[in-house]
Amino acid sequence: MTKLLITEITRMGPAFCVIGLQREREKIQSIRPIPSSRHSWLNFPHQRGDILECALTPFPGPSPHVEDRVLTRGFQKSATIPEPEIVTYLRKAEVSRSLPDFFECSVYENKTGSGLYAVPGEAKRSICGCETKNLRLELCANQLRATLALPSGEVLRDLPVVDHDWRGFVDAALAPNRGANRAARLERFLNSHFHYKLMSCPHHFIRLGLTRPYQDFCWLMLDTLLPLPQLEWLEEF
Amino acid sequence: MTPSSIPRFDEKHRRLLEDCFRREAGSSTPIPGDDVDLIETGILDSMGWVSFLRAVETASGAADLGSNLNERSASFAVLLSALRDSNSTPGVPERLDSSRGIAQTPALAVIAASSFTVGSRVIPSEEVDRAFGMPAGKLRSRAGIESLAYVAESENELTLAAKAAQEALRAASCGTQELDWIVTTSETHHDYPSLSAQLHSRLLVRENCGALDVGGACLGLLNALVFAQSLIGSGQAQTVAVVTADVHSRTLTPGRVAGEFGGLFGDGASAFILRSAAGNDSNEGYRLGEFLFGCAGQYAAAIQVSDTKDGGLTVQFDGEALSRAAITRMEKVLASVELRSGIPRGSVGGFATHQPNPRLVALLAKQCGVSPSTFPPVAQVSGNLGSSTCGAALHEALRSASKQARHDRRPIFLASLGPGLLFGGGWLTPHD
Numbered sequence: 192m193t194k195l196l197i198t199e200i201t202r203m204g205p206a207f208c209v210i211g212l213q214r215e216r217e218k219i220q221s222i223r224p225i226p227s228s229r230h231s232w233l234n235f236p237h238q239r240g241d242i243l244e245c246a247l248t249p250f251p252g253p254s255p256h257v258e259d260r261v262l263t264r265g266f267q268k269s270a271t272i273p274e275p276e277i278v279t280y281l282r283k284a285e286v287s288r289s290l291p292d293f294f295e296c297s298v299y300e301n302k303t304g305s306g307l308y309a310v311p312g313e314a315k316r317s318i319c320g321c322e323t324k325n326l327r328l329e330l331c332a333n334q335l336r337a338t339l340a341l342p343s344g345e346v347l348r349d350l351p352v353v354d355h356d357w358r359g360f361v362d363a364a365l366a367p368n369r370g371a372n373r374a375a376r377l378e379r380f381l382n383s384h385f386h387y388k389l390m391s392c393p394h395h396f397i398r399l400g401l402t403r404p405y406q407d408f409c410w411l412m413l414d415t416l417l418p419l420p421q422l423e424w425l426e427e428f
Numbered sequence: 429m430t431p432s433s434i435p436r437f438d439e440k441h442r443r444l445l446e447d448c449f450r451r452e453a454g455s456s457t458p459i460p461g462d463d464v465d466l467i468e469t470g471i472l473d474s475m476g477w478v479s480f481l482r483a484v485e486t487a488s489g490a491a492d493l494g495s496n497l498n499e500r501s502a503s504f505a506v507l508l509s510a511l512r513d514s515n516s517t518p519g520v521p522e523r524l525d526s527s528r529g530i531a532q533t534p535a536l537a538v539i540a541a542s543s544f545t546v547g548s549r550v551i552p553s554e555e556v557d558r559a560f561g562m563p564a565g566k567l568r569s570r571a572g573i574e575s576l577a578y579v580a581e582s583e584n585e586l587t588l589a590a591k592a593a594q595e596a597l598r599a600a601s602c603g604t605q606e607l608d609w610i611v612t613t614s615e616t617h618h619d620y621p622s623l624s625a626q627l628h629s630r631l632l633v634r635e636n637c638g639a640l641d642v643g644g645a646c647l648g649l650l651n652a653l654v655f656a657q658s659l660i661g662s663g664q665a666q667t668v669a670v671v672t673a674d675v676h677s678r679t680l681t682p683g684r685v686a687g688e689f690g691g692l693f694g695d696g697a698s699a700f701i702l703r704s705a706a707g708n709d710s711n712e713g714y715r716l717g718e719f720l721f722g723c724a725g726q727y728a729a730a731i732q733v734s735d736t737k738d739g740g741l742t743v744q745f746d747g748e749a750l751s752r753a754a755i756t757r758m759e760k761v762l763a764s765v766e767l768r769s770g771i772p773r774g775s776v777g778g779f780a781t782h783q784p785n786p787r788l789v790a791l792l793a794k795q796c797g798v799s800p801s802t803f804p805p806v807a808q809v810s811g812n813l814g815s816s817t818c819g820a821a822l823h824e825a826l827r828s829a830s831k832q833a834r835h836d837r838r839p840i841f842l843a844s845l846g847p848g849l850l851f852g853g854g855w856l857t858p859h860d
Binding site for chain 2: 298303305306329334343344345346351365373374
């Protein structure tokens with residue numbers, strides 16, 4: 192049995208993608224448990240910070256999604272750790288300070304519009320963590336997007352935010368029962384209070400991931416943004 | 429906005445939307461109906477929709493369209509409405525002249541004359557190879573550089589700048605007392621008094637002629653031009669001299685930097701006399717159109733230069749990443765200039781762009797689908813001249829146009845880059 196600390200739950204469309212950390216000897220590495228028949232979960236009843244016991248088998252996933260493992264038995268929850276401790280472990284897993292190191296390959300810009308991508312055959316992994324110098328979230332035409340500055344000074348713009356909790360927070364903020372001017376109020380919050388909360392948090396950390404190959408490219412996305420949003424923040428705007 | 433202008437306005441922006449949409453979705457994808465929700469129908473996914481919006485923002489100059497489209501459908505109709513709202517902001521100029529289909533805008537500043545000069549020593553690139561300890565022929569075969577222009581002992585940024593400025597003033601029949609501002613840019617002059625102050629004294633202009641130094645390294649010329657255009661447009665100035673001067677051969681020396689970097693650069697200067705279009709009684713010259721600027725921070729680590737405590741220079745230079753960035757970003761800038769100006773790239777007479785090295789210029793021409801001959805060959809014979817590269821190319825494009833009959837003169841596109849990665853672009857049209 193493998194012990195997996197759940198660190199990522201992402202959402203694109205109706206499905207969830209899950210990543211956890213596994214300790215192998217002294218090394219902590221990211222593992223993506225997947226069902227036997229697909230790459231994502233339609234239902235995932237666990238939370239980040241849960242430690243799950245499960246049985247996984249290696250899966251000959253094509254590069255760069257080398258973290259894929261097929262779940263053969265599980266998940267059995269054995270414990271939960273708090274958010275700051277999750278970050279302690281994430282900092283010991285795959286980390287980078289500059290763009291070419293993220294996926295150990297060149298990253299290209301979309302020639303026609305926005306977005307960054309890696310070429311599947313060139314990228315060596317599909318997930319990596321980082322401290323950021325600055326980060327901004329914005330709602331762009333109903334889509335949550337992140338712009339962030341890496342320690343190297345490189346700036347990544349318009350990254351789709353697929354973090355399940357952050358997307359849930361935005362959905363809750365825009366719920367019709369929240370009154371008028373919801374998008375404008377959310378945007379004001381993201382530009383002011385949120386920015387302070389995020390950047391002053393001692394366990395601020397992000398993880399970037401690559402999409403599955405789509406039209407020959409794997410696009411960069413913001414998989415995880417810590418600290419996670421809290422429902423009481425909704426009372427502030 | 430008068431009621432009669434609304435359809436014309438929508439027509440211009442519809443064309444822009446359609447161009448951006450084709451780039452995003454592919455030329456074979458039919459243009460959707462105005463009310464079709466592009467995401468709900470699966471024509472674009474959410475990433476494609478944001479990418480499309482960003483392209484429209486850049487091409488139209490409308491900032492932050494995305495935040496105005498929250499809680500609205502992803503349709504052409506909504507985008508057109510947002511574009512109309514953004515353009516109704518007072519002070520935003522009319523962009524296109526539908527009668528000719530090309531840009532006729534801000535129409536405020538005209539380049540009346542220009543000049544370009546290089547260091548007086550012409551050094552074969554093989555000699556530079558040897559000086560930097562590289563195999564002879566490397567600069568020629570790898571970068572396409574045949575020779576480099578280096579200053580003589582008696583020359584520096586000021587002497588080159590003064591020479592270029594005086595020639596431009598002469599060509600414009602403009603006395604130095606007519607200058608209201610001198611705007612200079614240099615990526616190698618870091619002394620005080622600054623270059624603009626020194627040039628002010630050297631040219632003996634009026635005491636109350638302003639002097640300003642602008643940065644941006646290789647993008648410096650475009651920064652200087654947009655500032656000069658703004659001075660003229662706001663009525664602060666009637667005549668402005670924009671001058672670039674760069675002397676790399678004293679900074680990027682063997683032993684201080686690697687030859688693969690330092691060997692690319694030469695020394696030169698350029699100058700442009702800008703006048704108010706209203707006050708310019710001659711029909712000569714080219715009128716400055718709009719400019720677009722930005723910073724593609726994902727390439728910030730590709731080129732970094734800093735001083736060290738012991739007086740040395742630290743250069744971080746990822747040649748491969750920088751080459752890729754330069755081509756991708758300049759192509760993108762030129763595409764945006766094309767969209768915003770309404771001038772097809774095929775009808776452009778000259779591309780005055782930065783030229784990191786001749787090989788990249790050839791590649792850029794190929795990527796853009798235009799003839800390499802429309803890029804004046806500056807770097808090939810003089811090397812990369814920093815902020816003066818774009819100036820040299822612009823001067824050559826203007827000189828070439830001046831030899832043609834007035835009705836045969838064609839627009840000129842500008843595009844340049846600076847570390848950061850700063851980028852900028854713009855266009856000029858014949859003044860008539």
